[in-house]
Amino acid sequence: MASDKRISLRIGSGLGAWLPILFYAMAALCLMAVDARFSISREIRNRTSMLASPVWWLASRPQALWQGAVAALSTNDGLRQRIEVLEKEKLKTDLTLQQMLAVQSENAELRKLLMGRQRLAPTAHVVELLNINPDPSQKRFIISEGARQKVREGQVLIDANGLVGQVAEVYPASAVVIGITDADHAVPVMVARSGFRGVLFGQGSDNRLSLANLTPSDDVKAGDILLTSGVGGRFPPGIPVGQVKAFRQDPALTFISAQVQPFARPRYGRHLLLLDVLPAPAPGPAAAAMAPAPDPVTGSKP
Structure with a gap:
């Protein structure tokens, strides 16, 4: 049971x-x-x-915030690296552009010089401007050719715009050029419009020349173009020199001086045109008896 x-x-x-x-x-x-x-x-x-x-x-916020922070940091780091790369590329591009602009400017200058060569002296050749005298009262330049290249004292130099000056001293590998704006320089000129002849004096300024000893009857006007007259045989005739800008009269004198702006701008280029035309020989043997100074470039004598 x-x-x-x-x-x-x-x-x-x-x-x-x-x-x-x-x-x-x-x-x-x-x-x-x-x-x-x-x-x-x-x-x-x-x-x-x-x-x-x-x-x-x-519940999803912590993970989302963490992922957002990681993404932001990664993005900022990537942007910084990209900015650094772009800045370096920009520097390289700017340097290349500057070099291209320099080459373009130099080519334009050389083309003008070659045109001046064909117009004035087919036998002229291009020389390089090595140095400019820092003394503002002396307008002297050093060019890249000297006695070894058969450069002679008195040879004329021009740029793409007009007369620059003439060779004053010759060394084996270089030469010193005295500019027409030097206070110790003078150029026989003529007025292209009227044919009036005079002497143009340097004033020690890059932008000013003086056509002195003018009278009210002389046919010279503002705006007239001055050319080398060829008087004295130092400068070939017909080279552009400058343009008359204004007149000034000394109250104590009866003469008038014309202020002339030179055409040449040697401080703005690297090349000049050396004319192969030799000037007329200077009288007297005193200059030939003087011993030459050392070359400012090589330190040697010719």
Whole structure:
């Protein structure tokens, strides 16, 4: 009897344990059927996701902030490197552009010199300007050719615009040129319009010459072009020298002086044109007896 009771209790207890499972299974089936018919779970999911969105956003913020900081740092570092590369490329480009502009300017200068050569002296040749005397009162230049290239004292130099000066001293590898604006220099000139002849004196200024000892009856006007007259045989005739700008009269004197602006601009170029025409020999053996000074470039004597 006792054993039958234990068997019945075991059976009863087994059925009791399965009842909740069966209940939940039936409820699940019912809910699935209702959801399939009325789509209730979709609405529940939508409302639940709306309520959970702030929680998800807050939970994702640390990772998003970290990723944003890493991306920003990487972007800034990349931009800095790119800027450095672009700055270096810009420097190289600027240097190349400056070199191209210098070459272009030099080519234009050489073209003008060659045109002047064809117009004035077919046998002239181009020389390089090595140095300019820093003393503002002396307008002296050093050119790249000397006695070895058969340069002689008195040879005339021009640039693309007009008369520059003449060779004053010759050394083995260089020569000193005295400019027409030097205070110790004078050039016989003529007015291209009227043919009037006079002497043009340097004033020690790059932009001013003086045509002195004029009288009111002399046919010289503002704007007249002055050319070398060829008088004295020192300068070939017809080389442009300058233009008359104004007149000035000393109250104590009866003479008038014309202020002339020279055409040549040797300080703005690297090359000059040396005319191969030799001047007339100077009288007297005193100059030939003088010993030459050392070459300012090589330190040697001719």
